[in-house]
Amino acid sequence: VSADTVPAGAVRERYGELVDQVQKYRAAYYNDDAPLASDAEFDLLYSELEKLEALHPELVTGDSPTQQVGGDVSVAFAAVDHLARMYSLEDVFSLEELEAWLVRAAGSVEKQGGKAPQWLTELKIDGLAVNLLYRDGVLVRAATRGDGTTGEDVTHNVATIKDIPQRLHGENFPSEVEIRGEVFIGAKDFVALNEAMVAAGKAPYANPRNTAAGSLRQKDAAETAKRPLSMFVHGIGAREGLSTATQSETYELLKSWGMPISPYYKVVDTLPEVMDFIAHYGEHRHDLIHEIDGIVVKVDDLETQRALGHTSRVPRWSVAYKYPPEEVHTKLLDIQVQV
Ligand code: NAD
Numbered sequence: 001v002s003a004d005t006v007p008a009g010a011v012r013e014r015y016g017e018l019v020d021q022v023q024k025y026r027a028a029y030y031n032d033d034a035p036l037a038s039d040a041e042f043d044l045l046y047s048e049l050e051k052l053e054a055l056h057p058e059l060v061t062g063d064s065p066t067q068q069v070g071g072d073v074s075v076a077f078a079a080v081d082h083l084a085r086m087y088s089l090e091d092v093f094s095l096e097e098l099e100a101w102l103v104r105a106a107g108s109v110e111k112q113g114g115k116a117p118q119w120l121t122e123l124k125i126d127g128l129a130v131n132l133l134y135r136d137g138v139l140v141r142a143a144t145r146g147d148g149t150t151g152e153d154v155t156h157n158v159a160t161i162k163d164i165p166q167r168l169h170g171e172n173f174p175s176e177v178e179i180r181g182e183v184f185i186g187a188k189d190f191v192a193l194n195e196a197m198v199a200a201g202k203a204p205y206a207n208p209r210n211t212a213a214g215s216l217r218q219k220d221a222a223e224t225a226k227r228p229l230s231m232f233v234h235g236i237g238a239r240e241g242l243s244t245a246t247q248s249e250t251y252e253l254l255k256s257w258g259m260p261i262s263p264y265y266k267v268v269d270t271l272p273e274v275m276d277f278i279a280h281y282g283e284h285r286h287d288l289i290h291e292i293d294g295i296v297v298k299v300d301d302l303e304t305q306r307a308l309g310h311t312s313r314v315p316r317w318s319v320a321y322k323y324p325p326e327e328v329h330t331k332l333l334d335i336q337v338q339v
Pocket of ligand 1 (some may be wrong): 026029031035036037038039040042069070087088089091122123124125126127128129130145177182183233235293296320323
């Protein structure tokens with residue numbers, strides 16, 4: 001699309017179509033846990049929307065999907081406000097785009113007088129974002145991300161997940177801390193769950209991500225308890241009295257409190273090391289505990305994260321690299337063939 005060759009009416013029409021389509025797909029994915037399109041199809045539409053907005057900034061309004069964190073609050077749950085906002089992640093789809101992003105971010109850090117950032121590389125877990133609120137070491141509330149400001153109260157459901165401590169281990173906790181992470185169904189658990197479904201004469205679940213989301217967002221916590229949900233935490237929201245200097249140091253502290261931390265993260269200094277991490281997990285993505293839909297790279301230093309800040313939708317200190325889409329997962333296919 002070029003800004004000057006396409007008539008304004010046609011641009012506006014295509015823009016309207018894209019917004020409607022993205023909103024429809026988002027509602028099915030986040031609210032109903034039942035996607036109408038593949039992630040690759042969704043990402044393609046979303047990218048087209050972003051490109052059109054870049055060419056025609058006059059079309060962008062505050063309620064454009066590119067300005068918002070996707071997801072609503074279902075009437076089945078009480079709505080709760082997060083103490084600190086939850087964000088999405090900026091996506092890049094090629095190594096060239098990733099490199100450009102990292103060089104740009106390092107440049108902004110330098111301009112602000114900082115030294116070359118260390119990068120925290122980790123896996124992008126294909127699950128459901130959940131915010132855990134601990135007061136004086138006790139889990140008092142758990143909520144889904146929702147629209148980033150308001151989520152769904154899933155405290156009772158989260159209480160059935162054995163990875164998540166109801167009470168932090170040790171002593172000297174912050175008086176208040178929001179711990180964020182991803183709830184997911186592990187690869188082996190998903191295969192076992194589907195084998196059990198097939199053995200009971202029922203249709204198997206389509207994929208671990210939506211099954212995890214649907215399992216957590218059950219009205220009856222007893223139903224959630226039957227599903228093999230796991231969690232890895234990867235972030236902090238509001239905090240009172242927590243004084244770590246880096247994201248990786250924070251992970252180690254969270255681990256000492258008994259929080260489930262991913263075994264796969266690594267802090268690196270250089271761009272080639274980031275690329276090695278991506279190549280390694282691109283090759284081994286089916287040997288992991290859980291499914292991934294990419295790699296997340298974060299500036300490790302928390303002071304630098306604060307200095308870089310956020311847009312209305314994403315942090316400026318983190319980026320998600322998405323692997324190219326794959327064919328249908330063979331393990332799932334095997335089960336479908338048996339049905
Ligand atoms: P996102 O899922 O791409 O990224 C943001 C989320 O990543 C965060 O909320 C966080 O919880 C999660 N995450 C996982 N691992 C993380 C880690 N290590 N560190 C930090 N965060 C981590 O963004 P989004 O806006 O929630 O959703 C977009 C994604 O959902 C895309 O992958 C898109 O394809 C998919 N989607 C698909 C459809 C569809 O119809 N198939 C519709 C909407 C969205």
